[in-house]
Amino acid sequence: MNSDDESNSFHSITIGIAGGTGSGKTTFSQELVSRLNTDKIVYISHDSYYKDLSFMPLEERKKMNFDHPDSLDTDLMIQHLITLKEGKSVDIPVYDFKTFTRTDQVEHITPQPVILVEGILIFAIKELRDLMDIKIFVDTDADIRFMRRLKRDIEERGRTMESVYDQYLNEVRPMHEAFVEPSKRYADIIVPRGGRNDAALDMLAAKIRDYLS
Numbered sequence: 001m002n003s004d005d006e007s008n009s010f011h012s013i014t015i016g017i018a019g020g021t022g023s024g025k026t027t028f029s030q031e032l033v034s035r036l037n038t039d040k041i042v043y044i045s046h047d048s049y050y051k052d053l054s055f056m057p058l059e060e061r062k063k064m065n066f067d068h069p070d071s072l073d074t075d076l077m078i079q080h081l082i083t084l085k086e087g088k089s090v091d092i093p094v095y096d097f098k099t100f101t102r103t104d105q106v107e108h109i110t111p112q113p114v115i116l117v118e119g120i121l122i123f124a125i126k127e128l129r130d131l132m133d134i135k136i137f138v139d140t141d142a143d144i145r146f147m148r149r150l151k152r153d154i155e156e157r158g159r160t161m162e163s164v165y166d167q168y169l170n171e172v173r174p175m176h177e178a179f180v181e182p183s184k185r186y187a188d189i190i191v192p193r194g195g196r197n198d199a200a201l202d203m204l205a206a207k208i209r210d211y212l213s
Contacts, residue, residue, distance in 0.1 A: 080109075089111065
């Protein structure tokens with residue numbers, strides 16, 4: 001059998017997990033992968049596809065709206081998902097959130113039967129949304145989401161409390177209301193109470209196991 005025959009015979013299921021910043025969607029994704037305990041699943045984050053801003057001075061990069069769909073190279077992500085669904089490997093960018101640039105490294109991803117896609121805006125873009133077989137929205141109260149984002153951006157991304165607060169008021173909250181919250185209508189499953197909802201995790205894990213078997 002040649003490589004074309006192998007790629008044509010490859011089948012996969014794509015699961016999208018969306019939700020507002022700090023909603024717990026990453027935790028939900030990681031918990032799901034942990035419960036499945038299989039190497040037949042690949043995990044891809046929309047955050048890996050932020051556009052490279054190395055051509056701009058650092059102070060200008062900091063002023064960019066990273067919660068708007070235009071900040072992401074979604075066309076490249078769509079291309080990568082299509083390629084994976086065809087049974088071919090891809091090289092995903094590695095993004096540095098402290099400098100707002102892509103590094104010289106890439107993450108080599110080989111095709112697997114289950115593709116798990118996570119991001120705040122993945123349901124807001126029709127071409128990306130249409131590639132997903134199951135769409136899950138992790139729903140969490142705004143105050144909890146803000147506190148989680150504040151902690152993450154200070155501890156992991158070197159931001160100041162004032163910068164996180166200003167960004168939330170001027171960009172995060174308006175973009176959530178404009179793009180993220182309306183995209184919830186496209187979800188097949190809405191998961192309340194953040195990323196450790198055991199009932200939802202058990203249900204989805206069981207469905208994936210059935211697919212793999």
